[in-house]
Amino acid sequence: MIGETTATAARLREALGAVVEPQASELQGYRRRPRESVNQPPLHPDFITRCRIALGRLVAVEDEGVIAVCSARRGEGRSSVAAAVAYGLSQSRSDGRVLLLDLDFGHATQAEAFSVAPTPGIADFLEGRERLRLVAGGPNRQLWVAPAGTHLGDRLRLLHQLAGESLIEVFREKFQWVVLDLPPLIGHPETMTLVRSSDWHLVVGKHRNTTFAELREVAGMLGDEKPAGFLLTGDSTRIPNWLRRLI
Template sequence: MDQAKAYIEYKDFIKILRKRILVIILIVIAILAIAVIYRTQLSKPSYEARVSLIIGSVINNEKTQFQIDNVKETKEYMQTYIMILKTNVVAERTIERLGLNMSVKEFKKHIQAEHTSGTQFMEIKVRWDSPDMAFSVLENITEIFSEEAIRIYPSYSIKTLEMVGPYQYEVLSDSFFYTVSIICGAITALFVVLVIELFDSTIKNEEDIENQLNVPVIGTIPKFRKSDFNIDNIIRDNKYCSLDSFRTIRTYLLYISKKSGIKAIVITSARAQEGKSSTAAMLAIVLAQSGKKTLLMDCDLRSPSLHSIFATPQVGLSNYLSGEESALEDIVYESITANLFVLPAGTNAINPVELISSDAMKNLINSLKEEFDYIILDTPPVGMFTEAQVLSQFTDGYLIVVSSNESEKALARKAVKLLRYAEANIIGALLNKVPDSKLYRKYGYYYG
């Protein structure tokens, strides 16, 4: 069980990375660009100069020869000599001699000293942002240190073996610096992506719908560009990718219709832009293609769209319910798909809720059930308006359209709760706008 859970979590993590890959790439590029600018434009080069000293007792007046037999004795004092170098006296004298405008504490940050274990050798290093200053400071601090050390230990001498530098000092090589920058960028990008996902409250997959809404998912619909949605092309091209998804949904509806007598089906959503109108249109098309006489009814009197999709006159439902049109056959339009008829929303709907909840609407649906095998009703979002709830007393079932990575969990839960308060029969949910690269390859069609 734990292994299965871990596998699912791993798969989800990979999906997150694939979904946010552009964000990850942009963050890595941005951090790498900052690193390049800092490295090439903002960071000051550092220069290092160093000197090697030998400390001990001499055996000649020129102080060029040291006694070898007191190495053990001298090396025990090496740490003391390092401490002498680090005293404020040495720092202050060097600052004063060179006329430096800095504190003793700041000056000491530029100086390093160490001794080679088991020897009389001591090394002093100076790092500065100027090669001339690095050498000058090294030269002066070595001289002042030697004076102070001999003053304290007059029996010992200090001799310079070699002085090296100045040379440009790099803590990190360019290759290592940029490698670390890329790694840091990747880690930062992953952190940002995970934070985004943590605060992302949208529904992403079927599991989210079932867990959050307690509603079965009866179909998934691929994502496509709105500009690509042309009803004439869809009807003429049976290979259109999303038709296959709707045929699967149709099979389920035909089954439950035969079992439960469902004919009038409301298509709604929690909010606008979920794709409910295009979903209603596509579902009506595939039902009609199966030989079922189908009526697609636009009950979204506030923001109708089906008359635009099917290129019909707009006069329709509201005009009939308000008494402006008395002949139903004048406002039900036959589409280019056999068995599919469209009833537009109508015009001048001043009081949509009153019209939809009227006895005239009830009688209309009852009479239409006698004439059509299926009635598909496109309604306003249930989370925004009440028309979808009102229709529960006249219709047989509801399908809720939920957009992957767009629908808010809280809004979707509220929509389901409102429908259940109205005692609506929720058949299931349709997960819309699902990106699936497998569909691209299978159908050779691009979906945005």
């Protein structure tokens, strides 16, 4: 297992170097591949501002790390929040690169949100079928998006591979901020292996959709080991007092 871990991490490290750093062949005038670029996600400015405020409360003055954006179930706005957080980081808090990893392999949305091709992506690379593909954009091309791609095997294995082989740590080496758009926590216990690899947890709930019982269950799963924040989508009403400790 150790040999496999080292080999996968080394392959990812080499691939990241080739993708995010200038290549000698490019500097010497060789023909370059057409450059893709991410577009601004179609999110309301007020929504981006709310996400930026929630992010500021969560990470305070820290200037690097991994943020896991998670939710109890689907349809709660988690992926939109992840996109807004990554976009906001690239606009206001980053002197280096920001990476958004779409790891909800069964219901990927970030490629569409940023108007880039959905494949190849992380799944294609991990399954050994394609080279690593990340798409950059924004000011100074600081924002990078890793589409989920197409998985042919078990998507649970991909999540275990990312966590068990410490691949998130490899992404840390090249990016100041890494934002994880993760599958829902309830009913997907395998997601917790990646949640534990992050520095902060941002929990997303939706007004009149997410129940208090579900949020309590999520809070119990996350525990108190890492700082956690909460963002309510779909409404701006008052948050119950028992949730304020997560803000």
